[in-house]
Amino acid sequence: MNYVSLCFLALFLLPLGSFHTDSKRLPPLPVPPFNIPQAEICRYLGLDYRSINLPALYVFGDSFIDAGNNNYLDTPSKANYAPYGIDFGGVATGRPTNGRTVVDFIAQVVGLPFPPPVMGLSGSQRKITTGLNYGSSSGGILPLPSSLTPIFGHVLSFDEQIQLFNQTVSNLKGQFHSLESFDSYMSRSLFFVHIGGNDLALYWEFGKLQEEFFSVKKYTRLLSNELYSRLEAMYELGARKFVVNNAFPFGCQPVNLHQKTNDTSFLEDMNERAALFNGRLHKILRKLNKSLKGSTFVLFDMYKLFEDVLAQPAAYGFTNINDSCCIDVAGDQSRTCLPSSVPCSDRKSHVFFDPFHPSESIHFLWFRRLFQDNLLE
Numbered sequence: 347m348n349y350v351s352l353c354f355l356a357l358f359l360l361p362l363g364s365f366h367t368d369s370k371r372l373p374p375l376p377v378p379p380f381n382i383p384q385a386e387i388c389r390y391l392g393l394d395y396r397s398i399n400l401p402a403l404y405v406f407g408d409s410f411i412d413a414g415n416n417n418y419l420d421t422p423s424k425a426n427y428a429p430y431g432i433d434f435g436g437v438a439t440g441r442p443t444n445g446r447t448v449v450d451f452i453a454q455v456v457g458l459p460f461p462p463p464v465m466g467l468s469g470s471q472r473k474i475t476t477g478l479n480y481g482s483s484s485g486g487i488l489p490l491p492s493s494l495t496p497i498f499g500h501v502l503s504f505d506e507q508i509q510l511f512n513q514t515v516s517n518l519k520g521q522f523h524s525l526e527s528f529d530s531y532m533s534r535s536l537f538f539v540h541i542g543g544n545d546l547a548l549y550w551e552f553g554k555l556q557e558e559f560f561s562v563k564k565y566t567r568l569l570s571n572e573l574y575s576r577l578e579a580m581y582e583l584g585a586r587k588f589v590v591n592n593a594f595p596f597g598c599q600p601v602n603l604h605q606k607t608n609d610t611s612f613l614e615d616m617n618e619r620a621a622l623f624n625g626r627l628h629k630i631l632r633k634l635n636k637s638l639k640g641s642t643f644v645l646f647d648m649y650k651l652f653e654d655v656l657a658q659p660a661a662y663g664f665t666n667i668n669d670s671c672c673i674d675v676a677g678d679q680s681r682t683c684l685p686s687s688v689p690c691s692d693r694k695s696h697v698f699f700d701p702f703h704p705s706e707s708i709h710f711l712w713f714r715r716l717f718q719d720n721l722l723e
Contacts, residue, residue: 371654372718374663377694377710380435380445384457391714393455398723400456400536402477404514404585405449406507407540409483409703413447414440416483418465421499423484425682429672429689433706442483442682444671444689444699445706449479449538451713452722464510465502473517477535480507486544487573491553504541504576508583515583532584533640536722539577540591540648542627545569546619547596562619570626574634581638588641589721592627593620594648598656600670601701604679624649644721651715655697655708662711665695672700 378390405411409423417426417440424440425431431438433445440463441447450460461479464472472478482502484490489503502510522528549555550565559565577588596602597616624647631643659667671690672683679701683689690696699705704712716722 371658371661372711372714374661375710375714376663377433377445377706380433382454384454387454391455391717393717398456399534400458400722401531402475402535403449403453403456403458403461403538404477404511404535405461405479405481405538406504406511406580407481407538407591408485408542408544409442409481410540410543411447411449411479411538412440412442412463412481412483413449413461413479414463415465415479415481415502416440417463419482419500419502421484421501423498423501425483427685429683429687432689433693440483442700442703443706443709444693446709447706448709448712448716451710452536452538452716453477455713455717456722464514469517472514473521475518475521475531478511478514480510481540482507484544484548485541486549487542487569487576488545488549491549491555493554494549494552504573508576508579511580512583529584533586535585535587537580537585537588539588542569542573542593542623543596546593546623547616550619562615562622566619566622566626569623570630573627574630577630577634577643578638581634581641586641588643589646589716590627590631590643591646591648592624594652595620595656598652598668599702600668600679600698603668604701620649646712646716646719646721648712651708651712652697655711659697663695663707664697665692667697669696670698670701671696671705 378387414426416424425438425442426440427438430442434441453460458476461477464478464480480502484498484501485503487504490498490501519528522531555565595617597613602613602616628645631645634643635641655662655664656667659665670679671693672687673679674684674687682700682702693699693705694707696705697708
């Protein structure tokens with residue numbers, strides 16, 4: 347049994363509880379040039395007719411959207427070296443991919459600067475009104491388990507990211523002439539959240555949480571409840587417009603496919619965790635929409651995006667769905683890119699850039715589907 351069929355078996359045996367959009371298939375479209383101007387990228391995407399009033403973009407989560415916060419933390423969980431950033435103007439900013447992330451594409455289309463990592467800014471620089479990035483690689487809904495601290499050091503949990511956002515709110519209020527204008531600004535800004543994958547994979551597998559919670563159902567219930575309270579806290583600080591992404595089928599990451607080549611039960615367990623969490627996430631977002639006045643919580647279905655790509659990769663322009671673009675000389679696909687290693691030349695056709703993280707091409711498809719489904723308006 348090959349890697350692809352192994353992953354599909356794990357996917358399709360599951361009674362998926364995740365929320366699925368009815369997206370029509372997007373035709374393959376190459377990733378646009380790095381420095382493409384706003385007007386040109388809008389024309390390239392056929393978005394000239396759209397006008398999205400988005401004064402700021404605030405980003406929370408994990409390594410999928412980390413723009414370099416971990417560069418300033420005491421952690422080995424960093425991507426600030428080549429070949430990361432090879433397609434980001436050749437600069438390794440700390441993004442764990444070869445180029446831009448989904449939030450970078452959003453910023454380019456709406457005419458905003460890339461949200462900078464908050465940890466890399468001085469106090470005065472943190473007062474910018476176009477948005478900030480609080481994401482932290484290896485961060486989760488829950489704090490990093492104590493058993494993993496000796497390995498990963500200090501990464502920003504969701505609580506810590508929200509505490510930093512609280513400081514941002516205090517700093518920003520003085521930039522507006524009235525509370526009403528500040529409230530209007532906050533209500534029109536977008537709050538992009540991608541978090542939970544580390545809780546479901548890294549923390550559960552290696553953080554000894556199985557000993558504490560015993561069952562996946564109990565654990566995913568805890569995660570959804572904790573996420574609910576944190577999104578509610580962001581609302582109390584003034585956030586109103588949210589895009590929240592669910593968990594993707596991380597059993598299909600190269601690191602898992604290549605380590606468990608004959609163990610379908612392992613991959614099924616991993617993807618089942620994601621599906622259980624996604625079902626609960628759908629419910630809590632509906633509840634938040636109903637209970638928090640003036641709020642909009644939109645769910646983006648990452649599970650469905652990967653499900654579609656893995657089922658028909660050629661239809662989306664991919665030729666390799668199960669290998670990392672970074673593979674060392676021994677063929678190891680269990681760790682991040684080695685410093686100054688040479689990645690594959692066909693990066694645009696790879697789903698994964700390293701054994702854990704998607705390529706810029708997947709980030710671009712993610713962004714395109716957000717716009718196709720009108721989830722940013």
